[in-house]
Amino acid sequence: MANGKPVSTLLQSSYPMMGGDGPHSYIRNSTYQKAAIESVKTSAKKAILAKLDLKTSIFNLSSYRIADFGCSVGPNTFDVIENIIETIKLKHQQDETNRNNHENLEFHVFFNDQSDNDFNTLFKTLPRYHIDREVFACGVPGSFFGRVFPRNSLHIGHTSYSIHWLSEAPEDVCNQNSQAWKKNIQCTNLVEEVTEAYKKQFKKDMGAFIEARAQELVPGGLMIILGLCLPDGVQMIRTWKGVVHEMIRDCLVDMAKSGITSVEKVESFNLPVYFPQFSELKEVIEQNGCFTIEIMEEVKHPMEDMLLSNDFITSSYRAIFHGVIEEHFGGGVIDELFDRFAKKLNKDPVDFFKCQKDMQYFILLKRKIY
Amino acid sequence: MANGKPVSTLLQSSYPMMGGDGPHSYIRNSTYQKAAIESVKTSAKKAILAKLDLKTSIFNLSSYRIADFGCSVGPNTFDVIENIIETIKLKHQQDETNRNNHENLEFHVFFNDQSDNDFNTLFKTLPRYHIDREVFACGVPGSFFGRVFPRNSLHIGHTSYSIHWLSEAPEDVCNQNSQAWKKNIQCTNLVEEVTEAYKKQFKKDMGAFIEARAQELVPGGLMIILGLCLPDGVQMIRTWKGVVHEMIRDCLVDMAKSGITSVEKVESFNLPVYFPQFSELKEVIEQNGCFTIEIMEEVKHPMEDMLLSNDFITSSYRAIFHGVIEEHFGGGVIDELFDRFAKKLNKDPVDFFKCQKDMQYFILLKRKIY
Numbered sequence: 001m002a003n004g005k006p007v008s009t010l011l012q013s014s015y016p017m018m019g020g021d022g023p024h025s026y027i028r029n030s031t032y033q034k035a036a037i038e039s040v041k042t043s044a045k046k047a048i049l050a051k052l053d054l055k056t057s058i059f060n061l062s063s064y065r066i067a068d069f070g071c072s073v074g075p076n077t078f079d080v081i082e083n084i085i086e087t088i089k090l091k092h093q094q095d096e097t098n099r100n101n102h103e104n105l106e107f108h109v110f111f112n113d114q115s116d117n118d119f120n121t122l123f124k125t126l127p128r129y130h131i132d133r134e135v136f137a138c139g140v141p142g143s144f145f146g147r148v149f150p151r152n153s154l155h156i157g158h159t160s161y162s163i164h165w166l167s168e169a170p171e172d173v174c175n176q177n178s179q180a181w182k183k184n185i186q187c188t189n190l191v192e193e194v195t196e197a198y199k200k201q202f203k204k205d206m207g208a209f210i211e212a213r214a215q216e217l218v219p220g221g222l223m224i225i226l227g228l229c230l231p232d233g234v235q236m237i238r239t240w241k242g243v244v245h246e247m248i249r250d251c252l253v254d255m256a257k258s259g260i261t262s263v264e265k266v267e268s269f270n271l272p273v274y275f276p277q278f279s280e281l282k283e284v285i286e287q288n289g290c291f292t293i294e295i296m297e298e299v300k301h302p303m304e305d306m307l308l309s310n311d312f313i314t315s316s317y318r319a320i321f322h323g324v325i326e327e328h329f330g331g332g333v334i335d336e337l338f339d340r341f342a343k344k345l346n347k348d349p350v351d352f353f354k355c356q357k358d359m360q361y362f363i364l365l366k367r368k369i370y
Numbered sequence: 371m372a373n374g375k376p377v378s379t380l381l382q383s384s385y386p387m388m389g390g391d392g393p394h395s396y397i398r399n400s401t402y403q404k405a406a407i408e409s410v411k412t413s414a415k416k417a418i419l420a421k422l423d424l425k426t427s428i429f430n431l432s433s434y435r436i437a438d439f440g441c442s443v444g445p446n447t448f449d450v451i452e453n454i455i456e457t458i459k460l461k462h463q464q465d466e467t468n469r470n471n472h473e474n475l476e477f478h479v480f481f482n483d484q485s486d487n488d489f490n491t492l493f494k495t496l497p498r499y500h501i502d503r504e505v506f507a508c509g510v511p512g513s514f515f516g517r518v519f520p521r522n523s524l525h526i527g528h529t530s531y532s533i534h535w536l537s538e539a540p541e542d543v544c545n546q547n548s549q550a551w552k553k554n555i556q557c558t559n560l561v562e563e564v565t566e567a568y569k570k571q572f573k574k575d576m577g578a579f580i581e582a583r584a585q586e587l588v589p590g591g592l593m594i595i596l597g598l599c600l601p602d603g604v605q606m607i608r609t610w611k612g613v614v615h616e617m618i619r620d621c622l623v624d625m626a627k628s629g630i631t632s633v634e635k636v637e638s639f640n641l642p643v644y645f646p647q648f649s650e651l652k653e654v655i656e657q658n659g660c661f662t663i664e665i666m667e668e669v670k671h672p673m674e675d676m677l678l679s680n681d682f683i684t685s686s687y688r689a690i691f692h693g694v695i696e697e698h699f700g701g702g703v704i705d706e707l708f709d710r711f712a713k714k715l716n717k718d719p720v721d722f723f724k725c726q727k728d729m730q731y732f733i734l735l736k737r738k739i740y
Contacts, residue, residue: 123511
């Protein structure tokens with residue numbers, strides 16, 4: 001700590017969602033994630049009501065500490081937290097012995113994301129937390145692949161649409177001498193070496209995520225994980241998201257041909273994103289051993305059967321991949337890339353009927369009590 | 371909370387120090403405050419060692435929660451927190467029964483300031499907190515005149531050079547029909563009505579500050595307050611800071627004459643700053659009744675006897691008053707104002723030998739145990 005080196009230079013690579021509230025910002029382009037969160041609100045509510053046991057000292061509290069990991073800039077994270085708070089209040093209200101204290105409950109709420117996340121925007125757009133004098137908000141900068149809270153300090157953790165982000169692209173796919181070095185920007189699941197490299201990286205990162213949360217949560221504490229994976233046996237390249245990633249790659253290749261970026265840049269670009277198969281995700285959680293899996297189920301995404309418009313796809317992916325693309329290619333390519341992408345998509349739209357479905361999951365873990 | 375109105379529109383006025391790390395930023399122009407903090411490091415260390423009683427359950431902990439109120443953007447706040455952490459570790463090391471656990475101590479550290487403070491810069495310049503895996507940093511947006519933490523959640527609070535900032539200029543000095551409406555921008559202590567108006571506002575604000583901390587600190591918790599006041603009987607206008615404030619006022623009057631700003635703007639401008647007299651400060655703390663005053667003493671500021679250079683004064687005041695001036699006059703006046711101020715100061719420098727001294731105080735409060 002005596003060493004004054006800024007923490008940001010020591011952390012893993014970081015790809016924040018597009019900050020601010022401009023037309024390309026994440027704040028204005030996260031409808032897909034919002035729909036997902038909306039759709040599991042009821043699941044989360046039911047799960048917390050069922051698993052929050054006020055008979056134990058752990059949850060018979062007047063003050064709860066709740067964290068959202070990988071919060072980005074809102075507004076989705078605000079909805080998530082509000083839903084959890086309302087549920088805890090309801091639980092206290094329903095409980096005979098605690099009925100009287102539900103009006104005195106206080107909530108310490110922690111918004112976590114990388115230290116280059118736009119916390120200024122997050123803080124300026126906070127809902128009326130402070131005014132109500134019952135919810136106290138904090139920002140927590142740091143990579144969730146490591147500890148960001150003291151031991152036994154959280155009662156409820158939450159993360160949504162975040163653990164498919166790896167801490168970095170797998171070493172092997174970035175190494176030109178490796179068998180896994182292929183001219184793909186993603187794990188398509190077509191080439192075994194590439195799949196293995198991504199699988200290994202995911203196990204490492206997800207293992208670190210689960211281990212950090214195991215230390216941070218109080219015994220009996222709850223962890224909610226919402227996200228996307230693949231049903232067992234489905235290849236990434238067969239899903240519409242896999243198709244979109246390939247299309248982004250094609251645009252980058254075209255841009256290299258036009259001299260806007262270099263072939264080397266494109267060849268060395270690998271998305272630090274991996275959608276695990278359902279059983280694979282379960283395996284990593286079980287291997288950690290600190291949690292019981294209370295719920296792990298598929299939940300239908302409300303937009304699953306919708307034919308997403310090309311504009312919607314373009315603006316969503318621009319907001320999501322802005323950081324990672326800019327980091328690798330520099331600031332000048334984003335406009336050009338997504339102009340080309342929009343054109344390509346209009347010429348050759350995603351055939352949603354031909355694509356296989358990915359899977360949205362809802363997980364509720366309970367920290368074991370030793 | 372259901373109401374989505376941003377919190378920033380509901381809070382009191384807020385005048386953050388100049389953000390970023392540019393030539394006029396607070397980060398580069400807070401040497402005076404740094405020197406003050408350095409000078410009381412030893413006092414703070416001694417005080418914590420003496421008052422932290424590991425025999426009580428309150429402080430026989432493996433995890434401490436520490437907050438700095440009005441942290442601005444560093445680096446001063448980082449030094450303050452580091453000093454507190456090192457002292458707690460030392461205390462555990464010195465204690466026979468706790469000697470073994472001092473290596474497992476963890477610290478949850480909270481940096482509080484207004485929600486328009488530049489938290490992005492704060493987070494990007496954090497020292498190696500996270501890497502050491504023992505210190506976990508959070509940002510806490512919100513006015514410290516109200517609650518920003520749950521009840522009984524903090525072990526040690528700290529604030530330095532912040533409570534002379536009022537939540538707003540006193541109502542009476544802003545009201546043209548009031549006896550206290552005078553053509554001053556500060557409380558000079560020359561006009562009784564003005565002094566009374568500022569005194570009243572200070573009592574209200576400082577009272578609210580103390581009451582909020584009384585609720586947030588655990589029983590037995592410590593609150594350190596470092597700042598500037600006036601020795602009993604000394605008028606603000608007789609101190610060098612009072613002289614400087616008057617000089618800023620003179621420049622604004624000149625600018626109104628030149629048509630750069632309006633007479634009305636200057637007449638309606640009142641610095642929301644008040645340096646209480648020593649006994650007045652003590653009275654507000656005692657009136658609250660939730661704290662015992664363990665230490666309340668004058669500490670010499672290391673620059674007290676130095677003749678500060680004109681450049682130093684100009685750049686320090688620019689960084690400090692930037693926010694409050696811009697809020698009232700708009701963005702265009704800062705450069706012009708401080709160009710004029712620098713010229714005026716060079717022509718007619720502060721006569722430090724003729725000025726009376728203000729007083730730097732160090733206060734350690736202990737939350738009473740009921």
